[in-house]
Amino acid sequence: MVEQIEITRPDDWHLHLRDGAMLKAVAPVSAARFARAIIMPNLVPPVRTLEDLRAYRGRIAAALPAGARFRPLMTLYLTETTDPQTITQGAASGELTAVKLYPAGATTNSDAGVKDLSKVHTVLEAMQEAGVPLLVHGEVTDPEVDIFDREAVFIERVLTPLRKDFPALRIVMEHITTEEGASYVGEADDNLAATITPQHLIINRTDIFKGGIRPHFYCLPIAKRENHRQALRKAATSGSAKFFLGTDSAPHLSSLKECACGCAGIFNAPVAIPYVAQVFDEEGALDRLEAFVSLNGAAFYRLPVNEDKITLRKAAPDEAIFRPVDAGEDGSVVVFRADKPLMWSVAEG
């Protein structure tokens, strides 16, 4: 029985760090565990220009503890007025790692997103040309489409035509939640990859309503039926280089989740790696954990693999890991906790 493993330090390929007091509260949490992270641009207002991007990168740097070696990989929020030159310049200078597509209205802070994809064709051409990946929140916003079907319908209505129009564009389907998503990505060419979150490997839609409504299990895309969770576990542990960890750690004040119309987003940064280790252990795939959390994402983004290591141990973590994170005078953020006990912890690193 494996009791301890050493792996290359992980990266987080989908992270919300927010701004202001929240940024100060959560940036050190991710920096303590991950070497790098793709920083989501859905601030209010969003990160739309290279000036916005530089200013945000500066605020992130200022929120990190002295001596932290964490590297934020910056992204821009795609809008119908994004200038293709911004892409070309950002790619050339190395400041821009990726561009995020939010269908307008699909998720938290997506109002400034794209309503009509034909309006961003020249931007997508510039991205394809410069090798800048497009990260997609893959859900349609058509109110007629059931919330549990929005990802599968997105693949059919948006992703397939998009890939046909831009065959050389590198795309990450963020936080996949369905069997359809996993098999579509698994069967596609190497220009398409997907991130998977810890929570979608752990909870299904029934868990959201177990014993009452559970706002801290609510995120978008919403967790689906058990067969989908099983398909995601299979994809993550398959060894396929197309799947990698994106925590989608998305902090909201507990007051904004525990209310009549709670926000979508799960904060998991303190526990993401231990929970993913537990999933891989349960699936008998600990030998593939490093690929999922530390190697596959770097390969897709054409970045070097991290040099330092971390050690994971099969032992319950200190209870403090679940303590709500204080976000200043506005309140605190509840940490994701599955109903099943967590039996893995980060021992060193």
Ligand SMILES: NC(=O)N[C@@H](CC(=O)O)C(=O)O
């Ligand atoms: N995942 C979520 O439920 N919420 C994210 C946005 C997103 O990643 O869709 C957030 O910014 O809160």
Ligand SMILES: [Zn+2]
């Ligand atoms: Zn999203």
Ligand SMILES: [Zn+2]
């Ligand atoms: Zn997200």
